[in-house]
Amino acid sequence: MAASYSLKIITPQGIVYEGMVIHAFLPTENGFAGVLAHHAPYLVSSKGGKLVVKESVGLEKNFQIGPGFFEVNHDQAVFLTQACQAKS
Amino acid sequence: MSGQLRTLKNRLRGVESTQKITKAMEMVAASKLKRYQKLREQTTPYVQSLEGVLNRLLHADIPPQHPLLETREEKETALLVITSDTGLCGSYNQNLIEEARRFLRGRSQAPVLIGIGKNGVNALSREKYAWHRTFTDAKTSQLETVITETGLLVETLFSEKKVDAVYAVYPHFTGKFIYRAATEKILPFQLETQEYYPGETSGSYILEPGREALFARLIPLVFAAKVRMIFMESLIAEHMARMNAMYQASENAKELIEMLVLLRNKIRQAAITKELIEIVSGSQALKN
Numbered sequence: 001m002a003a004s005y006s007l008k009i010i011t012p013q014g015i016v017y018e019g020m021v022i023h024a025f026l027p028t029e030n031g032f033a034g035v036l037a038h039h040a041p042y043l044v045s046s047k048g049g050k051l052v053v054k055e056s057v058g059l060e061k062n063f064q065i066g067p068g069f070f071e072v073n074h075d076q077a078v079f080l081t082q083a084c085q086a087k088s
Numbered sequence: 089m090s091g092q093l094r095t096l097k098n099r100l101r102g103v104e105s106t107q108k109i110t111k112a113m114e115m116v117a118a119s120k121l122k123r124y125q126k127l128r129e130q131t132t133p134y135v136q137s138l139e140g141v142l143n144r145l146l147h148a149d150i151p152p153q154h155p156l157l158e159t160r161e162e163k164e165t166a167l168l169v170i171t172s173d174t175g176l177c178g179s180y181n182q183n184l185i186e187e188a189r190r191f192l193r194g195r196s197q198a199p200v201l202i203g204i205g206k207n208g209v210n211a212l213s214r215e216k217y218a219w220h221r222t223f224t225d226a227k228t229s230q231l232e233t234v235i236t237e238t239g240l241l242v243e244t245l246f247s248e249k250k251v252d253a254v255y256a257v258y259p260h261f262t263g264k265f266i267y268r269a270a271t272e273k274i275l276p277f278q279l280e281t282q283e284y285y286p287g288e289t290s291g292s293y294i295l296e297p298g299r300e301a302l303f304a305r306l307i308p309l310v311f312a313a314k315v316r317m318i319f320m321e322s323l324i325a326e327h328m329a330r331m332n333a334m335y336q337a338s339e340n341a342k343e344l345i346e347m348l349v350l351l352r353n354k355i356r357q358a359a360i361t362k363e364l365i366e367i368v369s370g371s372q373a374l375k376n
Contacts (some may be wrong), residue, residue: 010137012316014130029297043141044296045305069141069306073293078137082309 003037005075007053009063009084016084017063023054024077026070033070041073050087051079062087093355100348107341113176114334121327128320135313142310144293145303153300154307156243156277160252166200166220166245167191168238168256168274170318171208172326173225178336180259180329181207187269188212188257200251202241204234231319239315243308246275258318259325267325274318277311 002022009017024035027049035042051063068081169188171181185208192198192212203209203222213219221241226234245251253273260270295302 008133008137010134012131012134012313013127015133029301033296041293042296043144043293043302045302067305068309069138069302071137071141071144080134080137080141080309082312 002057004055005037005039005072005077007077007079009051009065009079009081011081011084016086017053017061019053019055021053021055021077022057024079025052025054026079027051027065028070035070035072035077037075039072039075039077043069043071045069046079046081048081090359093352093359096348096352096355100345100352103341103344103348107338107345110334110337110341114331114338117177117327117331117334121324121331124320124323124327128317128324131313131316131320135317138306138310138313142306145295145299145306154277154304155247156275156307156311159276160249162253164197164200164251165195166202166242166251166254168202168242168254168258169204169208169212170256170258170322171203171205171211172322172330173206175207176333177326177330178333180326180333181205181211183269184208184257184259185211187271189215191255191257191271192217199255200245202238204238235316235319236312238319239312242275242315243311256318258322261321261325265328267321267328274314275311277307277314 004020004022007017007019007021007024008015022037026033026035026044026046028044028046033044046065046068048065048067051065053061053063055061064085064087065079066081066083068079070079071077167188169184171184175181188208189212198217200220201212201217203212203219203224204226206224209219209222209224223234223238242254246254254275255271256274257269257271259267260272261267
């Protein structure tokens, strides 16, 4: 069982996603970043694009997100963006 | 006598239907109020996290630099007047317009006016104020667009140095249910320095692509959130005001109905008594 951490995707319209994830793959300002549990405090801006969230092995969720910020601290991660849409 | 009774009955019917309308409007306002309150609640986590991020960036010793934070000498100003499109909400619009007038009187040079809501736009147009841009009769579905556009417009005006300060007239909440018309300076943007809370400071954070760049991206978002909150507050206040006004109107109608029913009964009774007297005195006259 891989370690997981909590992730929230928050937009002005409300909380779009909230749950425990193993891995999040996000588009950052300069390229991409994958974040696993126990990540060091990290604050990065994102240019928007495809965000892939891995909840468990073989279960992934895709989101189309707008420009925003990703912050992780003590296994609490928050993605702040103006727009977010879940994709299958 | 019967003519008087008939007009009274008509009047009563009229008041009753008015009461029905005001009751319905009160309920509509209540449900809209709930919807906007929910919207505001949904926005709160976003604003709070945004402030959190900002705070962590602010805890550096370097003073933040951003075009939206720049303080200049106030030569040209812009004023955002937010009122409602529809009336029947008591003194809500009057208070806001009055507040705007006070601001306008205090300025030697007419500010660039941006109006939201038909009531304020019309009232100030009558006083020969020219609008730079107005948003009226916005449908609920267009709310997002209006909010974003207003924010962008104000931002552009300020960053292109067409204006040196931007003020907004809107109902500001001082308590959960208490608000008053207020003028607030929204640009240059005031960073609320909050109490330093121990824990993770920006020093221990990995920042990408660097503090300055993050800051430059964050400030417009924080400002957009601020504009959003202003809109939310004004919508909530509007419907609160309308609900109160309609409640009062329904109560007044109720009182009026009670009074009219009493009057109607009195007149009817008087008519009956009069007829009885006529019959009795008529039969008495026959007996004699």
